[in-house]
Amino acid sequence: MTATSTSGLGTNTKDGGLARNLGLVALVGLGLGYMTPTVIFDTFGTVSETTAGAVPSAYLAALVVMALTALSYGKLVMAFPSAGSAYTYVRETMHPNLGFMVGWSSLLDYLLLPMVNALIIKLYVEQMLPQVPSWLVVLVYAVCTTTLVAITMRGTSRVNLVLLVTAVVVMAAFVVIASYQLLQGEGAGTLVSGRAFAGPETTLPLVLTGATVVCFSFIGFDAVTMYAEEAKSPKIMPRAIMLTVLLGGAIFLVAAYVTQLRFPDNTPFGEFTDDPLPQIARIVGGPAFQAVLVGAAFMATVASGLASHASVSRMLLVMGRNGALPGKALRWVNPRTHTPVVNIIIVGAVCLLAVDLSLELVSAFINFGALVAFTFVNASVIAHFAIRRRELRTPREWIVNAVVPGIATLLTALLWTQLHSDALIAGGIWAAIGLTYLIVYTRGFRRPMASLEE
Template sequence: MWRVKSLDAILATAEKKSLHRSLGPVQLTLLGVGAIIGTGIFVLTAAAAQKAGPGMMWSFVIAGAVCAVAALCYSELASMAPVSGSAYTYTYAVMGELLAWMVGWALILEYAVAASAVSVGWSGYVLGLIENALGFDWPDLLQAGPAWSMNGFIPTPDFSVGIVNVPAIVVALAVTLLLMIGTTESARVNAALVAIKVAALTAFIVLTLPILKTGNFTPFAPNGLFGESSGMGIIGAAASIFFAYVGFDAVSTAAEETKNPQRNVPIGLIGSLAICTVFYLLVAAGAVGAIGAQPVLGSAGEAVQPGSPGFIAACQLAENANRLVCSNEALAHVLREIDYPAVGNALGTAAMLALPSVILMMIYGQTRIFFVMARDGLLPEGLAKVHPKWKTPYVVTIFTGIAVAIAGALFPVGQLADISNSGTLFAFFMVSIAVLMLRVKDPNRRRPFRTPFVWIIAPLSAFGCAALFWNLPHDAKMVLPIWGGIGLVIYLLYGIRKSHVGRGLVEVPELDPDAPHGPVPPMPGAPSPTDDRRD
């Protein structure tokens, strides 16, 4: 369980079954911006306001700060090991196979559930556009999944709110088809969508900031810093808003398909994060200042979680109908409320066109995690099958797309985002530890990008991730250990026996004249290879 796969061996494996390198620094940065700017700012602004009120401004700052230090840790590891796999690959090289499997399994939770959340966010904007621009009333039961509540440890659905989110299914499957066609084609489409998205947010900022009312920022933190219940308050909102930043680590999963990754991956990671942070703060200030962002209360005057039955009931009251927190299309709703209905519809159209770029990058990252785990033998190798014409891992792409569509059809965006965050924060925590361990275990390895002040930055990243995880809603926190338990069973039944490292089917590349050659000796207890086969 604790066997490691050396970085030399990881690079060798990538060369034997590699994906086509086609992405440059500009494309990579655009992919990062496309993955980061999306549901978090277009949709989760409302959920953050319900948790923190105008205090969500601090939530954006806190979440962005944690992401910034995590990005610096990611940049060092991604530049050292420019292969698919993200935190999974890095953990395999430092902490061993068992923890690598658990991180990879958590990344599956991150990317697949995140793609589902964005699909639901896209659905909200499309349905709002259909209703406001076309005057067509989409059937209520087909525009959202049921409301979920916990009956002990059993999730219970309320189908009176909705049955299935049909638009979310449509967009998830459409993006899956696009990804099967090829990476370069997907990146070209994404570049156009990013331009539309940035233009829409710029228009929002220009129209809302001039009419900002300082009175709308009072009370600034109606639920306090931590809130009376799990997941509420400014810190709870930061834990949810973290979802709005996490797309940057999808850039590192694209390292194996990037030209000159030692230089371009850090550019893509840090550049995209910096661009997006500026937009987030300006848009949030515009939304709060224009129409206010005070939360709605439950029937007994208590704070209620967004997406909960109590929240849905409060938003159905006439006096709350126009509140920001109750909108499924927050930014378009703000523009309509300040008498720019045409621009609001245009922004809704931009979101409808642009949010699929986020779904694209999340499913993209998910399939590449599956790809590299299957390439290592921890999952069935059939999942790593690359299409002869499209040069993409089409089997796992189809599987992922179907799973994303099902989750998007049945769950609300806020709950999906919080569940995704639980997997993300665990993976980021492990990366923060891995970068420190690798500095100790392999201090002389070439590091094209070195994390500055690593003994301060990496512990800050680990602490920040742990603190945000602790402040997620209870239900979201419980999903990670349950999901991890399922993954552990799969590993013990399949991965531990089929692992290529355990079977000795790994080689070391000729990186320099002093590098070792030939197959890596098998770990103690592993069978010796009987021929010269290579992975």
Template sequence: MTASVANDDGPQGLRRGAVGFGGVLFQSITFMAPAIATALSIPLGISYAGGATPLAVILALVACLIAANSIGQLSTHLPSAGSFYTFVSHGIHPKVGFLVAWGFLLGVIVGGPFLALQMGFVVAGTLNAEWGWSNDTWWIWTVLVCVLVFALGYRGITASTRAGLVLGAFEILVFVGISVTLIFQAGSDNTLQVFGTHYANNPDYQGFSGVIAASVFTILAFIGFEQAAPIAEEAHEPRRTVPRAILVSCLAIGAFYILNTYASAVAFGPAKMIGFTADDSNPWQNILARDAWGGIGFLLVFLALVNSIIANQNAANNSSTRTMFAMGRIRLLPPEFGRLNPFGSPMLALCAQLAVSLAVALFLGFHYDPVTGFGLTATILVDIFAPMYILLNVACLMYFWRFRRDEFNVVRHGVLPILGALAFVPAFFAGAGIPAFSFITALPKPLWYAGPIAGIWMVIGVIYLIVLNGRDPDRILETKRVFDEA
């Protein structure tokens, strides 16, 4: 039964059962932005592992599948738009859940600008390199993608997720097609040695040390696999579809990354992969696509990258607005955030996301440049999401041990969450630029600001928590509430 979205007398209900499995699945898939991750994120790991990067991607996939198991297990019992904070509130403590909600808000603040800036420099850079357009046009594309995503979100979750499915399918088909072509063209150069340490030839990180270092950075390409969870209240049979979507999306895009990384290695030459981005910051678009399909390949990859950013920002918009809605519903944000428009979308959350995305993206882009602004926001996201993944793994263990002991499985609810939590510790240190491992170096300015920004934000959250705990502790306890169909 669909809950009303027109009543202004108290919390409103999101539209139950509005999204089928395909929409839920591509909510997670498009949040990972598989085309952009292949072209721009995974190459960070290539600089460490060289031609052994496919093995590093496999290790990252295993770490993320473990986390996907934990999140999927929790979402089976706790389908909520609050997702992250609801899980942690039940598994660990409502006060920790509150801080997760507060941290997620920072992710909301920087996530939109992160993607909008990416659109700006990808489009402006390509138009400048190919047709001589000015790089100064970046802000136009930044504004346009924010407005487009707002319009998709305004029309409701059904329209938004359908758009995500179409956009996600396009980028995947383009990159799979080019990868398969490159593999066939490689002929006798195809080799399974890229799945070992033979080509891990970075002189500073030879062998398995380079693979481990690369896996920390390839983990970043998987961020978003869990983002089916925030739309659980609008999903059809959420206790079944959401956990399945989280696991399937992680596994499917992991296979996608392995295929693409293998194709790039055998096409470029695994012994030369350390220099994959040395002469071109976007070799998938400017080198590999042309080698496979000529000019049409270049154009299709460019369109796939643009498509990937739009789809990613659309999925991020769905997640962030549902989380803000959930926080408004329990009065952690002003209650107006808990109001829906006639299409069932959180109206004030949509407006807030649009305003923040434009303001932060334009400020960073003009104050520094769009690439530097993108790097700063990306680093903040890592500083926020890595600790949340750790807490979600811990929450899974504690929730099933404390409240569902009859279902507790030593491997699924014990060993795997512990391994999952440990796997994201190096990723957090890398994002924060804390040289706790040999392959992590301190970050340069302004990327160095990411850690203090995240730290100051969380200190403010602790102060807010103390104030709430003294004045109205029930609002903190509400982070445990699951607005189920019943």
């Protein structure tokens, strides 16, 4: 199947396809909303412990890998302007079977990300309003986000943008207050120090391990590609992807730097190291600011929930439309709302699992799927542009089609070596299930994983 035929999939709104109504601001907003800027405070305790007090270094290492990988996504989204992200790119550039396995592995992080947002909100409520049952918080969240995403994509993007801007403004206020306190002798007692990037016991392996933890904070720039069929013009997609990475990375780095100096170790958080955001807010600004920052984080988390919920439903749509996953329901788009309602409901049901799971464990699972996608997307650039199309005639083509994606592939492979053992075990089991399904579906690889349109 060619890139041309791929780009035409499901874009006829008269037949119930996806509608092209998302501009650059909406796409970047969805990407940043997906990334949840306030998540830096949620994972700060875990990452600080992992890196021995060098959270900004973990984010910087992850940003370098993500920026290089974003270049690969930008090239491929122009070549294959269809929803589906890594699944579509590997399927078209390498092999449909390999594309399915990458898509299946990616589903692990895409399906779990909306649930992570439900889990984070549950943790907020447990600290602020412990009398409210956790199961009720998760249920109400899942029902509300599922309903909004199912009704309208344009409305979802607008609500997401408002929530995102509010959260970023409050984060800026936090940076100002914490910076003032540093100048007054609190924490590290200075606003300019390399101590934030390397504690006395920090080592490169620890930083790389921390980078694998914060990788999931960046998941959002790649999810922008899920809206390729809803962008007003395919030409804005590469800019939307790169802007999402750079803006998100800048927000993470500034917040991580100031927070690390303000809290050189996790002692002030007590028993709440797993999600210290409410404690960080209380210590820095008192009960009133705690309410404000938790409220902003709540908004950012809901924004992320909306964006991630919408994007994974599009991935299920493409995999169902291509016949990779069974059932006509997965490829049905409501002709009135132009949204894949069945898929959206499935994702909402997965969110309910947040009642019993931990943030650290789910984050580890997500990173497995994310690194699978990032590794193969970088490799897809080499396969498509350098090998298949042989675009290596000039030094520039060598750099953009082979050297840069090659370096990005190696860097993502390096992060693989630092993944948590639980993530490798869970990811391996998930991949084994997908491989078993693939073998049965293709009758022992004798039947191709063909597109429905072929």
